[in-house]
Amino acid sequence: MSSEMTDTTDETLIETGFSVETDRGREPTDAEGIVRSEDLSVYYGNERALEDVTIEIPENQVTAIIGPSGCGKSTFLRSINRMNDRIESCTVEGELTFHGKNVYDDDVDPVALRRKIGQVFQAPNPFPKSIYDNVAYGLRIQGRADEVDLDDAVERALKGAALWDEVEDKLDESGLDLSGGQQQRLCIARAIAPDPEVILMDEPTSALDPVAASKIEDLIDELVEEYSVIIVTHNMQQAARISDKTAVFLTGGELVEFDDTARIFENPKDDRVEDYITGKFG
Amino acid sequence: MSTDTKSGPGISGDDTLEDAHKSNDRVRRIFFACATITVVTTVAIFLVLFDNAASYFFGARLSEVLLSGDTFSRTVSFTEFFTGTRWAPDHSTPAHGVLPIVWGTLAITIGAGLVSIPIGTATALYLSEYASTGTRNKLKPVLEVLAGIPTIVYGYFAVSFLTPVLVGGIATNVINPAGGLLDSISHLAPFVLDPAAEWMMGVRVGRYSLLAGVLVVGTMTIPMVSSISEDAMQAVPDELRNGAYALGATKYQVSIRIVLPAAVSGIFASYILALSRAIGETMAVTLAAGFNANLTANPFAEIMTMTAYLVSMARGTSAVGTVEYQSLFAVGLLLFLMTLTMNLLNDRLKQRFQEEYR
Numbered sequence A: 001m002s003s004e005m006t007d008t009t010d011e012t013l014i015e016t017g018f019s020v021e022t023d024r025g026r027e028p029t030d031a032e033g034i035v036r037s038e039d040l041s042v043y044y045g046n047e048r049a050l051e052d053v054t055i056e057i058p059e060n061q062v063t064a065i066i067g068p069s070g071c072g073k074s075t076f077l078r079s080i081n082r083m084n085d086r087i088e089s090c091t092v093e094g095e096l097t098f099h100g101k102n103v104y105d106d107d108v109d110p111v112a113l114r115r116k117i118g119q120v121f122q123a124p125n126p127f128p129k130s131i132y133d134n135v136a137y138g139l140r141i142q143g144r145a146d147e148v149d150l151d152d153a154v155e156r157a158l159k160g161a162a163l164w165d166e167v168e169d170k171l172d173e174s175g176l177d178l179s180g181g182q183q184q185r186l187c188i189a190r191a192i193a194p195d196p197e198v199i200l201m202d203e204p205t206s207a208l209d210p211v212a213a214s215k216i217e218d219l220i221d222e223l224v225e226e227y228s229v230i231i232v233t234h235n236m237q238q239a240a241r242i243s244d245k246t247a248v249f250l251t252g253g254e255l256v257e258f259d260d261t262a263r264i265f266e267n268p269k270d271d272r273v274e275d276y277i278t279g280k281f282g
Numbered sequence B: 001m002s003t004d005t006k007s008g009p010g011i012s013g014d015d016t017l018e019d020a021h022k023s024n025d026r027v028r029r030i031f032f033a034c035a036t037i038t039v040v041t042t043v044a045i046f047l048v049l050f051d052n053a054a055s056y057f058f059g060a061r062l063s064e065v066l067l068s069g070d071t072f073s074r075t076v077s078f079t080e081f082f083t084g085t086r087w088a089p090d091h092s093t094p095a096h097g098v099l100p101i102v103w104g105t106l107a108i109t110i111g112a113g114l115v116s117i118p119i120g121t122a123t124a125l126y127l128s129e130y131a132s133t134g135t136r137n138k139l140k141p142v143l144e145v146l147a148g149i150p151t152i153v154y155g156y157f158a159v160s161f162l163t164p165v166l167v168g169g170i171a172t173n174v175i176n177p178a179g180g181l182l183d184s185i186s187h188l189a190p191f192v193l194d195p196a197a198e199w200m201m202g203v204r205v206g207r208y209s210l211l212a213g214v215l216v217v218g219t220m221t222i223p224m225v226s227s228i229s230e231d232a233m234q235a236v237p238d239e240l241r242n243g244a245y246a247l248g249a250t251k252y253q254v255s256i257r258i259v260l261p262a263a264v265s266g267i268f269a270s271y272i273l274a275l276s277r278a279i280g281e282t283m284a285v286t287l288a289a290g291f292n293a294n295l296t297a298n299p300f301a302e303i304m305t306m307t308a309y310l311v312s313m314a315r316g317t318s319a320v321g322t323v324e325y326q327s328l329f330a331v332g333l334l335l336f337l338m339t340l341t342m343n344l345l346n347d348r349l350k351q352r353f354q355e356e357y358r
Helices: A002-016 A073-080 A110-116 A131-141 A150-160 A164-170 A180-192 A210-223 A236-242 A261-266 A271-277 B015-058 B062-068 B078-083 B099-130 B133-148 B151-175 B186-201 B210-234 B238-246 B251-262 B264-280 B283-289 B306-314 B323-356
Strands: A035-044 A047-057 A062-066 A090-098 A117-120 A198-202 A228-232 A245-250 A254-260
Touching (some): A073 A228, A117 A180, A117 B238, A131 B251, A180 A198, A210 A228, A210 A236, A254 A261, B015 B062, B015 B323, B099 B133, B099 B210, B099 B251, B133 B210, B151 B283, B251 B264, B264 B323, B283 B306, B306 B323
Parallel strands (some): A062 A228, A062 A245
């Protein structure tokens, strides 16, 4: 099956100018998606930021969300772990489920939800604490610091974020003393240390130089073995390189197309998506 | 194209910018002059204080010695000044132990800090982390009004409400816990509270008390702590809060473990400012705590702060140049050194914490 798809890739490469590596050795799962939304609309005051988004995001794959500025990509991401709650004027309609449970139900505690769904932000935001304390923070506030071997958990998270070799000798130093790329990997380590199920990434490489960005991309490729990754990106090459599925949002908060990444980039159904991908629009 | 007269790229200095540079210089001089005013004033005040304080201790001002050839003679010894426990320079048998009024000032300062620091910090945390934008926009102006009330008004507040009702009430309920709140109503004070307090603590809950001074100065410095602390908390980047919330932190955890440490230098600055204000506070504390230099920790007793002494002495009848008059400057100098120490401490703390949290 994969060889077949690779063939199509070669043929259509010329059309969109993207090389899409379709075979990542990850079998598409038929299981129900870990995160699903049904007619999800989000408003800031009277302004609609997302319009009736229905999507099913698969487990243990990388799902990229692309689209022009102001299309609601980040809004969608934030509505998954209810970080939108922090915005006073924000209201949500429709349904968004995590493991089949609507996260906007009254009995859902956003604090508990966020312990299952980690997030990495656009600009690295390490706490003004030591590297060790940054990584240990999640386990500590979740009251799990005594259950686990904290040193071990920190080491594993830093290894998982491909940062261990660089910081092994200076865990006591401030996280702010690291370079931008290292800081972002520290934030990834911080997010994976409490072992969430989903990791949301909001343009995690847009503040980084290309070398640091490519390290993060390699890292995402490894993270997906254990976690479901949902990544918002401005960079279409990046989406094509790292994701299994791609969702294209267009202005107005509308989900225009959602499919296997290869199909989106090689053979989009919607003309607007094709225009956007080939740079005619957005 | 000729090569001998090369016209520059337009960056060599010529006449066109001369006016701009001139006015630039003029403005710089004006600004410098303004900046100098405060420095000169501070230095002048310090010199006057020092000069006059010398006459308190040595019988002659430094300037008199230097300019008119007067000689020093010991009037008040440092030992007596710093270790004596009775302060009555204008008494018929004068005593010059500054401890009672230094204690008065410190007791008010520490007590006021115990009131304003916890309440002010909690207020700031509420406003910055818990309150909705609407609530914050309503509450903050009210707090700032509290900061703008003239201190003399606080003084009357203490005289007419705090002492009779609150302090009297505490005195009663300590003695007679079964007594209801009604007992503490002010009109009972002369008949019930005062004798009771006198019986128990050995003092009358009179017009003045240390506790009233602590409460009034504490109250008036709350807005200082809360307002400056809240500004410091608001300056903590929201990305840090987002980072913590996304890890499943509760509001309390974000407030205590992220916002407080990141804003600590500003918060400490607010504490020091409030304490400095408490040290230097005059009107309210004089009206609330009184003029009687007692070396006592009894909260219901009348005490005297350094500032209260300065007020009573400055409006008194002592002749200029007498030892009791010159004591004004000795106390003033000491007060100045205390607030100066607080300011230096503030700078040190700020630097240290700014290094730790950028």
